[in-house]
Amino acid sequence: MIITSNVTKNYGAACVVDGVSLQLPQGGITSIIGPNGAGKSTLLSMVSRLMAMDMGTVTVGGLDVTKAPSDELARRLSILRQDNHMTARLTVRDLVAFGRYPHSRGRLTLDDKVHIDRAIDYLDLGLLADRFLDELSGGQRQRAFVAMVLAQDTDYLLLDEPLNNLDMKHAMGMMKLMRQAADDLGKTVVLVLHDINFASWYSDHIVAMKHGKVAAQGAASAMIRPDVLSGIYEMDIKVHEIGGQLISVYYG
Amino acid sequence: MQRDLDTRPHPEPVAGRGRGPEAATSPTSRFDRLTMRSSRPALVLIGLALLAVISIVLFMTLGAKGSWSFVLSFRGKKLLGLLLVAYSVAVSTVLFQTVTNNRILTPSIMGFDALYVLIKTALVFFLGVGALVSLDSQVQFLVEVLVMIGFSGILFRWLFLGEERSLHLLVLVGIIFGVLFRSLSQFMQRMLDPGAFNVLQDTLFASFATTDPTLLGISCIIVVAVSLVGLRLMHTYDVLSLGRAQAINLGVDYKRVVVIILSMVAVLVSVSTALVGPVTFFGLLVATLAHSLVGNSKHRYVLPAAILLAIVALVGGQTLLERVFAFDTALSIIIEFLGGIVFIALVLRRSAR
Structure with a gap:
């Protein structure tokens, strides 16, 4: 369970995350949605200790993220941000192998190799495993980073816009993979998503943020409703049921 | 996308569940590429080690006249100085670039060595030349190193510990710090009385050809200690x-x-600056070459490659200039010239992207 209480972040005078208190359930997929600048990524950064909060506390699986040892947290919780700029020149396999660092400190064991190969397979990167990251397209690189956090094999997976740069097929594959991680491996997956239809189709729980606060939250079926969504995005959004799934239409 | 261009008929595995797609590629080409890529760093290291050994042997023996015991001990001290500088500059630059996650900035470009000169000048200025003369030069060096760690800690902590900052901001801050430190030093040097200034200038006036021999012992100890922490x-x-x-x-x-x-970097910069004075672009030259020769970013290859390159450049360069061309002090000019060109090329290539 991820519990945030009264988490606040200010940039100068602007309050980006304003006293957010949330309890994200153990297991399943939780999607955080909301308009640009709602504070979704900032919240995720604070939950994953990448950013210091001005106020409040966050516990992940009972560990206070600002106090617990970083290496212990790294075996519990993994985070992937949108922007993964780095200067290091690595192959896909090298990058994925870094996911095992919290477990083996850079000396790969046989067990690590199994995890690495499995993560590479899961993300369909077998053909690219020995290519350098700077030789790949944005979407392929994105998948390599996801493979790395999968290899990290943590109970909690936090991903900030994991569908960035992915084509339809790989976006669908990514969400299926998250579903599989939640259902088969019992992971708790938290995603920041912009595509509310992906959120509707794949998540158990949706949290909507607006102006740094939680605007609404609940089961996916309760959240994907015209009145709720229109209020959050301040636009006209229609919801249709197609093949048992709630699909939003908002194209004009 | 390699897979999209691949026209051979093989079943497309479902994204996210693909199993063993390696089977579809030709195994030999993959194997060749793998072996070539994995043996390259080792070959580079062996080649550089050979070059370094040749440079050292030539430096010690070329053009020697008279008693060998004198020549070897005289040149041995110079060699040790150069080796210490090569090691310090290479390690400090590579680690600094790793920590700051960039390939353009180096400790010298950020003004670390100017800070060392400033500390040395300030000690003379505030404690008087008596302190400089009466204090054992090794003790004095230790004090300077400690002050250096403290100051660089305070100054550079806020820059590198928080959220990642833009490279442009860092370059600007570095240039401004460098100019500030240099002008403060010059200002204090002008205010010194001529006698004190003479003594100070003597200790600041070092170059690749005339490394400061009094600090060799303590520098060795410091460098070994830092390396143990680093390991x-x-x-x-x-x-x-x-x-x-x-x-x-x-x-x-x-x-x-x-x-x-960052403290290790500060210590290593102090060592190299004390021995040969400030060198701005040498570290950049060595680190950039090491990264591109090794071809990947693993430190167990890049660090030794950078150290060996620095040894080849300093010891080999000094041998060439002193023994072959009979110049004396031009090595720093040549190295700074080449390093400066690399710096400009890196900045241009970056802004082109």
């Missing part, structure tokens, strides 16, 4: 090169490790 952190370097967010995600105690590494 213990060896496993974090590759992780740090993924950037701050990934390093924290993977459980590196980021603040602690970065502070330790």
Whole structure:
């Protein structure tokens, strides 16, 4: 369970995350949605200790993220941000192998190799495993980073816009993979998503943020409703049921 | 996308569940590429080690006249000085670039060595020339190194510990710090009385041809101590090169490790600046070459490659200039010239992207 209480972040005078208190359930997929600048990524950064909060506390699986040892947290919780700029020149396999660092400190064991190969397979990167990251397209690189956090094999997976740069097929594959991680491996997956239809189709729980606060939250079926969504995005959004799934239409 | 261009008929595995797609590629070409890529760093290291040994042997023996015992001990001291400088500059630059996650900035460009000169000048200025003369030069050096760690800690901590900052901001801050430190030193040097200034200038006036021999012993000890600390952190370097967010995600105690590494950098810069004075672009030249020769970013290859390159450049360069061309002090000019060109090329290539 991820519990945030009264988490606040200010940039100068602007309050980006304003006293957010949330309890994200153990297991399943939780999607955080909301308009640009709602504070979704900032919240995720604070939950994953990448950013210091001005106020409040966050516990992940009972560990206070600002106090617990970083290496212990790294075996519990993994985070992937949108922007993964780095200067290091690595192959896909090298990058994925870094996911095992919290477990083996850079000396790969046989067990690590199994995890690495499995993560590479899961993300369909077998053909690219020995290519350098700077030789790949944005979407392929994105998948390599996801493979790395999968290899990290943590109970909690936090991903900030994991569908960035992915084509339809790989976006669908990514969400299926998250579903599989939640259902088969019992992971708790938290995603920041912009595509509310992906959120509707794949998540158990949706949290909507607006102006740094939680605007609404609940089961996916309760959240994907015209009145709720229109209020959050301040636009006209229609919801249709197609093949048992709630699909939003908002194209004009 | 390689797979999209691949026209051979093989079943497309479902995204996210693909099993063993390797079977579809031709195994030999993959094998060749793998072996070529994995043996390249080792070959580079062997080649550089050979070149370094040749440079050292030539430096010690070429054009020697008279008693060998004198020649060897005289040149041995010079050689030790050059080796210490090569090692310090190479290691400090590579680690600094790793910690700051960039390939353009080096400790010297950020004004670390100007800070060392400033500290030395300030000691004379405030304590008087008596302190400089009466204090044992090794004790004095230790004091300077400690002050250096403290100051660089305060100055550079806020720059590198928080959220990642833009490279442009860092370059500007570095240039401004460098100019500030240099002009403060010059200002204080002008205010000194001529006698004190003479003594100070004597200690600041070092070059590749005339390394300061009194500090060799203590420098050796310091460099070994720093290297031992560095070896213990060896496993974090590759992780740090993924950037701050990934390093924290993977459980590196980021603040602690970065502070330790920046202190190591400060000490190593002090050593090299005390021995040969400030060199701005040498570290950049060596680190850039090491990265591109090795071809990947693993520190267990890049660090030794940078050290060996620095040894080849300093010892080999000095041998060439002193023994073959009979110039004397021009090595720093040549190295700075080449390093400066690399710096400009890097900045241009970056802005072109």
